[in-house]
Amino acid sequence: MSEPLLQVKHLATEFQTEQGLARALDDISFEVNAGETLGIVGESGCGKSVTSLSIMRLLPKPAGNIVQGEVIFDGQDLVQLPADDMHNIRGNRIAMIFQEPMTALNPVYRIGRQLGETLALHNPKMSKSDIRDASIRMLERVGIPAPERRLKEYPHQLSGGMRQRVMIAIALLCNPEILIADEPTTALDVTIQAQILQLLKDLQQETGMAIIFITHDLGVIAELCDRVLVMYGGRIIEQADINTLFDKPGHPYTRGLLKAIPRLDQPPKEELSTIRGMVPSLFDFPPGCRFQNRCDFVQERCRQETPELETYNDGQQVRCFRFRELVNE
Amino acid sequence: MTQYFIRRLLLIVPTFIGITVLVFVITRFVPGGPIERMIAEVQQASMQAGGSMQSAGSGVGAATLDEDQIRELEKYYGFDKPVLVSYWEWLLKVVQFDLGTSSRYSEPVWDTIKERLPVSAFYGIVTMLITYFISIPLGYYKAVKHNSHFDHASSVVVFIGYAIPSYVVGIILLVVFASNLEWFPMGGFYGDEFEDMESIWQQIGDIFYHAALPLLAYVAGSFAVMTFMMKNALMDNLAADYVRTAIAKGIPFRQAITRHAMRNSLIPIATHFGNNISVIIGGSFLIEKIFNIDGLGLLGYESIVERDYPIVLGVLVISAILQLLGNILSDICVAVVDPRVQFR
Ligand SMILES: Nc1ncnc2c1ncn2[C@@H]1O[C@H](COP(=O)(O)OP(=O)(O)OP(=O)(O)O)[C@@H](O)[C@H]1O
Ligand SMILES: [Mg+2]
Numbered sequence: 129m130s131e132p133l134l135q136v137k138h139l140a141t142e143f144q145t146e147q148g149l150a151r152a153l154d155d156i157s158f159e160v161n162a163g164e165t166l167g168i169v170g171e172s173g174c175g176k177s178v179t180s181l182s183i184m185r186l187l188p189k190p191a192g193n194i195v196q197g198e199v200i201f202d203g204q205d206l207v208q209l210p211a212d213d214m215h216n217i218r219g220n221r222i223a224m225i226f227q228e229p230m231t232a233l234n235p236v237y238r239i240g241r242q243l244g245e246t247l248a249l250h251n252p253k254m255s256k257s258d259i260r261d262a263s264i265r266m267l268e269r270v271g272i273p274a275p276e277r278r279l280k281e282y283p284h285q286l287s288g289g290m291r292q293r294v295m296i297a298i299a300l301l302c303n304p305e306i307l308i309a310d311e312p313t314t315a316l317d318v319t320i321q322a323q324i325l326q327l328l329k330d331l332q333q334e335t336g337m338a339i340i341f342i343t344h345d346l347g348v349i350a351e352l353c354d355r356v357l358v359m360y361g362g363r364i365i366e367q368a369d370i371n372t373l374f375d376k377p378g379h380p381y382t383r384g385l386l387k388a389i390p391r392l393d394q395p396p397k398e399e400l401s402t403i404r405g406m407v408p409s410l411f412d413f414p415p416g417c418r419f420q421n422r423c424d425f426v427q428e429r430c431r432q433e434t435p436e437l438e439t440y441n442d443g444q445q446v447r448c449f450r451f452r453e454l455v456n457e
Numbered sequence: 458m459t460q461y462f463i464r465r466l467l468l469i470v471p472t473f474i475g476i477t478v479l480v481f482v483i484t485r486f487v488p489g490g491p492i493e494r495m496i497a498e499v500q501q502a503s504m505q506a507g508g509s510m511q512s513a514g515s516g517v518g519a520a521t522l523d524e525d526q527i528r529e530l531e532k533y534y535g536f537d538k539p540v541l542v543s544y545w546e547w548l549l550k551v552v553q554f555d556l557g558t559s560s561r562y563s564e565p566v567w568d569t570i571k572e573r574l575p576v577s578a579f580y581g582i583v584t585m586l587i588t589y590f591i592s593i594p595l596g597y598y599k600a601v602k603h604n605s606h607f608d609h610a611s612s613v614v615v616f617i618g619y620a621i622p623s624y625v626v627g628i629i630l631l632v633v634f635a636s637n638l639e640w641f642p643m644g645g646f647y648g649d650e651f652e653d654m655e656s657i658w659q660q661i662g663d664i665f666y667h668a669a670l671p672l673l674a675y676v677a678g679s680f681a682v683m684t685f686m687m688k689n690a691l692m693d694n695l696a697a698d699y700v701r702t703a704i705a706k707g708i709p710f711r712q713a714i715t716r717h718a719m720r721n722s723l724i725p726i727a728t729h730f731g732n733n734i735s736v737i738i739g740g741s742f743l744i745e746k747i748f749n750i751d752g753l754g755l756l757g758y759e760s761i762v763e764r765d766y767p768i769v770l771g772v773l774v775i776s777a778i779l780q781l782l783g784n785i786l787s788d789i790c791v792a793v794v795d796p797r798v799q800f801r
Contacts, residue, residue: 186704188696211709219707226705231698235797236720246706282796298706 132159133338134183134222134306139197139207141175141182144190150410152178154362156197157437160306165332165339167353167370169346169385171407175362176342180308183340184224185214201306220250223299227311229291233283240279243267243298250302266297269334271327289320296327303335310342325352346389350374358382361407361418364437367445376455378446380423417448425450458792461800462785469781474548476777477770481544484766485536491560491764492530534560534766551774557767561760566771569756574775576646577745577752580668584675592680593726596687601714603692615681623678624743630670631747641670644749671748675741686729690722697721720794727794731787 141153153175160166168176181187183199185206199206201222206214218224226232233242243263247254254262260279267275270293283291292312299307309328313321325348332339341352349356349370356373358366358381366379377383384403405422414420417430429449437447440455448454484490528537535543550557556566595615599608618626635643642648647663654660694700695718703713742754753772760768792798 184705186701215707215709217707218705224705226698226702228698232702234699234703234717234721236724236795237717238796245703245708249707284797295702298702 130162133162133201134160135198135200136179136183137198137200139179139182139199140195141178141187141192142195143192147411151195152192152362152410153182155437156362156364158357158364158367160338160340162305162338163332163336164354165341165352167349167356168340168342168359169344169349169356170359171344173407174359176344176359177310178362179359180224180310180340180342184218184222184308185209186224216250219246219299219304220302221304222306222308223302223304224308224310225292225295225299225312227314229288229295229312229315232295233291235283237282238279239267239281239283239286239294242283243279243294243301246298246301262301263297266301267294269331270294270297270300271323272297288316289324292316292320292324293327296324296331300331300335300337304337306338306340308340308342311344313348314343314345321348328352346385358385361413362410363418363447364445365419365447367437369442369444372442372444376444378440378444378451378455379419379448380425380454381419384422425454458800462789465785465788469778472781473774473777477548477773478544480770480773481547482540484769485540487764489764490536491534491766492527492536494764495530496527547770556771556774559760559765559768561763561765561768566767569768570753570771570775573751573753573756576750577754579664580671580675580750580752583668584672584679587672587676588680588683589726591676592683593687593723595680596684597691597714597719599684599688600691600695603688615684618677619681621677623674623741624747626677627671627674627744627747630673634670642667644747646750671744671750674744674747683726683729686725687722690725691718694718694721724791724795727790728787730790731783731785 136156136158139153139156140151143150143152156175156179158166168179170176178187178192181192182194183206185194187193194207197207201217204213206217209217233239240260240263243266244259247259247262263279264275267278272278272290272293278286278290278294283294286294295312307328312328313324316324328339328341329352331337339352341349343349353370355369356367357364358373358379360381366373366377366382368378373382374386377386381403384401387401388403403422408414408418408421414431415434416432417423417426417435420426420430423430427450433449435447435449437445438451439445440451531537535546538546547557554567556570558564559566559569562569595611599611602608631643635641645667647660647667651660651663654663691714695714697718700713700718703717704710708716742752742758744750745752745755746758753775756768757772757776760766760772788800792800
């Protein structure tokens, strides 16, 4: 098998806060292969965004710092890379789109300028008219009608869905090898959401780029992803391909998430199951397994030792002492 | 947009009338008006004269103005008619650029103002330029270096400048640099030799030599607000999503600030711009008084004290128009820097 496109190894990220150092990511390791879609799922605050920001080295400075680990891309460790080399990678070879299309574009510049800026930055030799043509073609590809006219408009003149399309257009201008999408559809209504997901799928078919898709919606994961990471409290607690995850979820937390999805074969108006309890704050996690106080299968051992992320059949990785017992139930 | 500004320009008319009616009526009813003043002056003069003439044996009470004279004066000042009628007459003259005649200097009000306006405008505009020139880069630097030693140290200086009233700054500067050290002149807009200077450069140099201390006093009072406005706006924008987008595009951090965050941070500064203009051209009578500058602020103040109503009203006309135009100018500035602003 060929080398993975991106390898994240034992990544740990900390924030300086009023209450001291908060470890937002702990021992995060995963790989992204060329052309695949990796989903990252988990509750709010579990570290999905921090993971993507760490890869892109976009952590808010000076509070956020990568304290350990490597991010290997194209044979180099992005964590150690000089700032100038990182500028050449961002927006060019690894691109990113964000959750809030309403605020992600600069309100005072025209769409054309915001597209052209990226192209000019990574292709200094490109002429003005080439940049314009490429921008128009890109807007067409992301399904924006009348692109010539849109170039002259300001962000506030576009709807949320259109703005997210513009963001996608900006991200794809330089044909990135990896697109990181951090909840790109959460702020949009459902029909627009479906359109954007379809657009990402189509564009991936065309370009062969890999996508890291972050969401808290397992339904979106099912539609889009090849492989899934489940995060909890800054750690990966399960990693599996999409079929394995939905057929035989390994971690009690993953099972909880799956049960919480409404299904058509359920009798209507029945109460949805939820995972009991709340996610503790980063400072209040107990020693041992971080999920222990919400887990139905908790044992004494879970309170004392931290389980490792173990690999089982089909490459499924689970961070749970009781995986083997539970999986056969 | 053009329509909006035409409407705004038309709105100046009723606002202007409102302001001037108010002040006009007040001048009528405030005690110590020009006629009472004149009566008092005549009385005083006759008391002194009477004192020296007492030996000659003439009466004391004889020297007030008689009824006819008072009526004549009332007519001269237009006090014999109802307020609104004389306001209307005044307004008709103003529309023809006739602001009346000063009761103190007996010369046309417009001439007096015309003499003072450039002085105040010079101080106002130079102060504004210096203020922007200091505040924008300083605010920028403080935002980028937030929480650094430089940030804290400059905050102390800025706050001191903010806390001390500018006339106190003026007095301190005057005492230290003009009176004790004698580096700068004690006051005035230019020196005695100004008329005889050969080149215009020498003259400009002389004006700035005289202007150095008052300008410092003006700037000390005004740059604190602007600096903090700039810093806070830039800090807010640095944390904005679109700056993160810019960096995710591959733009280096510095350029993301100068190309993206700066433009947005100038919006509040632009909003402020028009407000500054009227305050600034009007001048501060205290600073003008301290440095003995014949500006509009001092003129207005003295005319109020002396009940020289034609001048009071003339200064009011000028500053009201400046204020109203300043507001519109503000709106234009905002519309220029912020495409989201749509005037209808
Ligand atoms: N700037 C910051 N300063 C301090 N702590 C932070 C900062 N940003 C994130 N964190 C902490 O890091 C943890 C992970 O946050 P993150 O934003 O990655 O969550 P998320 O999984 O993306 O959640 P969501 O679904 O709400 O986007 C949270 O506990 C959060 O409190
Ligand atoms: Mg997030």
